Amino acid sequence: MILVTGGLGMIGAHTARALLDLGQEVVVTSHRRTAVPSFLTGEVAVEQLDVTDRGAFLALRERYDVSDIVHLAGSIPGDDPVAYFRTDTTGLFNALDAARAWGVRRFAVASSLGVYIGRGESPWHEGLSLPSAELPHLIVAFKKAVEPLTTHGLQGSGVQPVVLRIGSTWGPLMDPESPFNYIPPYISAVLRGEKPAPLYADDGGDSCYAPDAGRAIALLLTADTLSHTTYNVSSGRPMRNRELADALQLPCKPGGQPNPHLDITRLTTDTGFTPQYDVPQAVAHYVAWRADNPR
Structure with a gap:
C-alpha cells in the first residue's frame, strides 16, 4: 500500500488516482480538507492526520502495511515565516522518521521548479547546479531546503529518496x-x-495539467528501478x-x-511518461x- 500525505489536495489526489489506475492500494492523509473528490470516492482509505503529530503519523503502520510514501502535505505561510518553516519541517521529519522506521522502498517528496531560479537558460534540467538566488516565496525557499534534508535524512536507511521538482501545475481541485x-x-x-x-x-x-503530474509521480513510485534521485515533473514543453x-x-x-x-527527459527515460493532455x-x-x- 502506498501512503500519500496531503492526498486530498490537487496534486496528491491526482497522484492517488494514478496509483489506483496502476493497480496500487492507496491511503491518503488530510488535515483540514475532508471532501473526497468524486474520482477517489470509495477507492482509497482516508486518514485525518496532522503530519506534525509524530505519534499519530507513526501509528498509521498499525493499520496499514505501507510500502512507499509520497510526501505532498504542506501548509500555506502566514505572517510568521518561522512558524511556517517549523510546521512544514516538522511534517517532513515525521514522514522521514516513518519511512526509516517502516523500511519503505521509496520516499518521494515535493520540491519545485523554483529551485532553478537564477539559471538563465531554458529548458531547466536536473543536471544544472542550483544557484544562490533571491527566492520569490517562502514555499520555494522551503522546497529548496527539502532536497538535502531528504537525501541526507535517508542515508544508510535503505530507503530510496525521490525528489520531485514539480512544475507549474493546474487543474481540478x-x-x-x-x-x-x-x-x-x-x-x-x-x-x-x-x-x-x-x-x-x-x-x-x-x-502541466494535474492528472498528468499525478501520473508522472505514480510512475516514479512504481517503476522497477530508477537511475536517479531527482526528477523534473511537468509536461516537458x-x-x-x-x-x-x-x-x-x-x-x-x-x-x-x-x-x-x-526538461523531462530523465522522467521519460526511466518511466516512459509522456503527457496525455x-x-x-x-x-x-x-x-x-x-x-x-x-x-
Missing part, C-alpha cells in the same frame, strides 16, 4: 482564484460570463498563452516571451469538471 497560477482564474472568469483582459500571446512557460486563448476562443495581444520550462484537451477537461465542481 486547484483554488479557482489561485494566486499561484493564472490559468484557473482566467478560465473561471470565462465561466462566469466575463471577458478577461487579453493575454500576451507569447507569454507563458512551464505548465513550454505553453504559450495563445494556446490557452485559442482553446477558449478568446483574443490575445501580440508580444511577450515565455518563461523557462522543465495538450492545452486544448486540458482546457476542455477542466471546463467539463468545473460544470459539476466548485474547484
Whole structure:
C-alpha cells in the first residue's frame, strides 16, 4: 500500500488516482480538507492526520502495511515565516522518521521548479547546479531546503529518496482564484460570463495539467528501478498563452516571451511518461469538471 500525505489536495489526489489506475492500494492523509473528490470516492482509505503529530503519523503502520510514501502535505505561510518553516519541517521529519522506521522502498517528496531560479537558460534540467538566488516565496525557499534534508535524512536507511521538482501545475481541485497560477482564474472568469483582459500571446512557460503530474509521480513510485534521485515533473514543453486563448476562443495581444520550462527527459527515460493532455484537451477537461465542481 502506498501512503500519500496531503492526498486530498490537487496534486496528491491526482497522484492517488494514478496509483489506483496502476493497480496500487492507496491511503491518503488530510488535515483540514475532508471532501473526497468524486474520482477517489470509495477507492482509497482516508486518514485525518496532522503530519506534525509524530505519534499519530507513526501509528498509521498499525493499520496499514505501507510500502512507499509520497510526501505532498504542506501548509500555506502566514505572517510568521518561522512558524511556517517549523510546521512544514516538522511534517517532513515525521514522514522521514516513518519511512526509516517502516523500511519503505521509496520516499518521494515535493520540491519545485523554483529551485532553478537564477539559471538563465531554458529548458531547466536536473543536471544544472542550483544557484544562490533571491527566492520569490517562502514555499520555494522551503522546497529548496527539502532536497538535502531528504537525501541526507535517508542515508544508510535503505530507503530510496525521490525528489520531485514539480512544475507549474493546474487543474481540478486547484483554488479557482489561485494566486499561484493564472490559468484557473482566467478560465473561471470565462465561466462566469466575463471577458478577461487579453493575454500576451507569447507569454507563458512551464505548465502541466494535474492528472498528468499525478501520473508522472505514480510512475516514479512504481517503476522497477530508477537511475536517479531527482526528477523534473511537468509536461516537458513550454505553453504559450495563445494556446490557452485559442482553446477558449478568446483574443490575445501580440508580444511577450515565455518563461523557462522543465526538461523531462530523465522522467521519460526511466518511466516512459509522456503527457496525455495538450492545452486544448486540458482546457476542455477542466471546463467539463468545473460544470459539476466548485474547484
